[in-house]
Amino acid sequence: MPLLDIQHLTVTYGNVQAVRDVSVTLETGEILGVVGESGSGKSTLGYAVTKLLRPPGAIQSGRVLFEGTDLVSTLESDLRKKRWTEISVVMQSGMNALNPVATIRRQFEDAIIAHQPTGQSRMKERVAEMLKMVNIDPRYADNYPHELSGGMKQRISIALALVLEPKLIIFDEPTTALDVVVQRFIVQNLKTLRSQYHFSALFISHDLGTVLEIADRVAVMYAGKFVEIQPSGQLLRAPKHPYTQALLQCFPDPRSDQINIVGIPGTPPDLSVVQPGCAFAPRCSQVMTRCLTESLAFVEVAGAGVACHRAGLTEEVKQHG
Amino acid sequence: MDSILRLGKVSKTYSRKTNGHEQKIYAARRVSFELQTQHIMALVGESGSGKSTIAKLITGVEHADSGVIEFEGKTLSAWRRGHLAEYRRNVQMVFQDPYAALNPLNTVRYTISRPLVNYRKLHGESLHNEIQRLLEVVHLTPVNEFIDKLPFELSGGQLQRVVTARAVASNPKLIVADEPVSMLDVSIRAEILRLIEELRSKQGVTFLYITHDLISARMLADEIVVLYRGTVVETGNARAVAKNPLHPYTQLLLQSIPNPWATEEQPMALGILDRTSDDGGCVFRARCPYAMEVCHQGVPELTNAESDHLVACFLHHDATTQMAVQ
Numbered sequence: 352m353p354l355l356d357i358q359h360l361t362v363t364y365g366n367v368q369a370v371r372d373v374s375v376t377l378e379t380g381e382i383l384g385v386v387g388e389s390g391s392g393k394s395t396l397g398y399a400v401t402k403l404l405r406p407p408g409a410i411q412s413g414r415v416l417f418e419g420t421d422l423v424s425t426l427e428s429d430l431r432k433k434r435w436t437e438i439s440v441v442m443q444s445g446m447n448a449l450n451p452v453a454t455i456r457r458q459f460e461d462a463i464i465a466h467q468p469t470g471q472s473r474m475k476e477r478v479a480e481m482l483k484m485v486n487i488d489p490r491y492a493d494n495y496p497h498e499l500s501g502g503m504k505q506r507i508s509i510a511l512a513l514v515l516e517p518k519l520i521i522f523d524e525p526t527t528a529l530d531v532v533v534q535r536f537i538v539q540n541l542k543t544l545r546s547q548y549h550f551s552a553l554f555i556s557h558d559l560g561t562v563l564e565i566a567d568r569v570a571v572m573y574a575g576k577f578v579e580i581q582p583s584g585q586l587l588r589a590p591k592h593p594y595t596q597a598l599l600q601c602f603p604d605p606r607s608d609q610i611n612i613v614g615i616p617g618t619p620p621d622l623s624v625v626q627p628g629c630a631f632a633p634r635c636s637q638v639m640t641r642c643l644t645e646s647l648a649f650v651e652v653a654g655a656g657v658a659c660h661r662a663g664l665t666e667e668v669k670q671h672g
Numbered sequence: 673m674d675s676i677l678r679l680g681k682v683s684k685t686y687s688r689k690t691n692g693h694e695q696k697i698y699a700a701r702r703v704s705f706e707l708q709t710q711h712i713m714a715l716v717g718e719s720g721s722g723k724s725t726i727a728k729l730i731t732g733v734e735h736a737d738s739g740v741i742e743f744e745g746k747t748l749s750a751w752r753r754g755h756l757a758e759y760r761r762n763v764q765m766v767f768q769d770p771y772a773a774l775n776p777l778n779t780v781r782y783t784i785s786r787p788l789v790n791y792r793k794l795h796g797e798s799l800h801n802e803i804q805r806l807l808e809v810v811h812l813t814p815v816n817e818f819i820d821k822l823p824f825e826l827s828g829g830q831l832q833r834v835v836t837a838r839a840v841a842s843n844p845k846l847i848v849a850d851e852p853v854s855m856l857d858v859s860i861r862a863e864i865l866r867l868i869e870e871l872r873s874k875q876g877v878t879f880l881y882i883t884h885d886l887i888s889a890r891m892l893a894d895e896i897v898v899l900y901r902g903t904v905v906e907t908g909n910a911r912a913v914a915k916n917p918l919h920p921y922t923q924l925l926l927q928s929i930p931n932p933w934a935t936e937e938q939p940m941a942l943g944i945l946d947r948t949s950d951d952g953g954c955v956f957r958a959r960c961p962y963a964m965e966v967c968h969q970g971v972p973e974l975t976n977a978e979s980d981h982l983v984a985c986f987l988h989h990d991a992t993t994q995m996a997v998q
Contacts, residue, residue, distance in 0.1 A: 388859060531929060532925065535930075560929070598858070604933040605887055605931055606915070612862040614858075615860075
């Protein structure tokens with residue numbers, strides 16, 4: 352049984368369908384990267400999985416099975432027990448997710464006391480342990496968030512998410528607001544932590560480069576739908592969906608001789624209107640007539656899949672040719 | 673070569689009080705560089721490197737503590753004496769956040785008309801025609817679809833085009849673009865970068881492109897200036913600096929860019945990420961994996977390492993002759 356099994360999830364904000372019939376599974380210990388641009392629905396997906404959507408955001412249909420239990424129908428009081436102990440979240444800007452009027456120690460203690468109370472001395476040890484784990488000197492435990500740099504605060508929010516050793520962590524753009532050197536540092540840190548703690552994660556980001564480095568598999572999202580899922584290495588070497596191909600070209604190899612950021616002309620579609628055909632068709636360089644009328648359901652087979660008429664064709668050509 | 677802008681040993685210090693102690697922040701320390709007419713120069717650095725301070729000093733929003741800024745051979749203080757409006761007309765700015773740079777209550781037409789009315793005294797039909805032309809220049813076409821829109825009706829990329837059209841409206845010679853693409857989606861960035869390139873080649877505008885992104889700097893710019901805590905650590909031909917950086921800080925920046933193409937994990941010497949005191953010595957020494965004795969004693973000056981490539985690092989110096997003790 353997969354740790355997380357999202358089935359036909361649709362999330363709406365009023366008449367805007369932000370997540371459209373998304374299905375994906377996450378195995379124990381796996382990091383699934385979710386990549387998309389603003390408005391693609393990637394953050395909404397993360398919030399829906401944890402049921403932290405703010406009104407008017409609402410799950411319209413679908414199931415989110417966590418160890419076989421459907422979180423969508425789970426009572427809020429039962430969900431509260433699972434949050435932090437079994438599922439935790441790291442928000443985009445750690446600076447805003449931390450309580451500004453509580454010391455770092457207090458924030459760790461609050462979480463521990465609320466979910467897994469232990470003695471004072473054990474708690475003190477635990478805080479020191481967690482801070483060391485993210486390479487922060489434990490003497491900072493008695494500082495307030497504003498006394499620390501953005502990178503330190505983000506590392507602290509990662510440590511906070513890990514303190515109760517959850518099985519699943521949702522990372523929502525954990526490195527976006529940070530400088531590139533600090534970003535690199537946090538990504539390296541996360542890789543080490545994962546080998547120690549064996550957590551599973553949904554790693555949501557717009558930065559395909561970072562996601563490809565950290566995730567085992569990558570799901571590319573466009574206009575509320577997954578357009579492609581592949582193991583990271585394969586996605587990098589042989590992207591099937593034209594959107595993935597175009598997105599990859601926006602992240603050139605910094606060491607290559609020629610650097611040319613191509614970009615993708617056009618803008619993402621208006622999600623309040625449901626249009627027939629493929630949502631990417633108006634921006635697609637390989638568009639065909641049927642792309643404008645026939646939509647394609649995304650099917651995940653053995654952890655991979657693509658929703659593109661063109662991809663199906665090239666497969667056929669390969670088989671016959 | 674024809675230089676349009678020259679900074680000579682420009683310094684700017686801010687001070688703030690922490691726990692009752694006055695603390696000095698060196699936002700710019702003896703920054704010198706020269707920008708050639710119709711070139712694009714990238715100013716690259718992380719947050720706190722002082723790159724936005726330099727933008728403010730050049731556009732005249734802030735005053736330098738010392739040093740000289742020359743635009744078209746005339747110092748900024750000379751421009752300030754009675755010619756400030758002309759200076760502003762010639763030196764325009766594009767900001768990072770297009771959502772914040774435009775008045776939400778003003779239409780595209782009104783926004784772009786302001787510099788045309790104020791600086792170029794256009795009105796009536798000639799004003800309307802010029803607005804139309806500018807929207808075409810920034811590729812907001814068909815023009816009639818955009819001209820009467822309010823900011824909330826446009827996407828981030830479209831808004832940044834409006835901001836750019838406004839900056840170009842006064843026919844400036846120099847545009848300082850402060851992180852013009854970092855708020856935009858990656859798929860949109862290329863178009864704005866291409867627009868900058870086009871304005872340079874077709875309209876002859878010189879650009880100072882401020883960014884934290886070494887890759888886009890390499891793609892767009894002719895020259896790169898790398899800043900670390902207010903100090904120029906490396907400068908030169910864009911390709912040379914961004915592909916074969918000589919300063920350990922620029923090397924760290926390049927290594928930090930996510931690179932899934934790298935065949936193996938590149939081990940990185942990160943050093944201490946926190947700030948250190950500024951009591952002489954090289955600004956980067958606390959984080960530098962190659963820090964030597966001499967790095968603690970003196971400040972390395974920018975010196976030619978190769979033609980078109982200068983670096984301020986003792987690794988690339990004959991230390992005894994180049995050391996400038998503060």
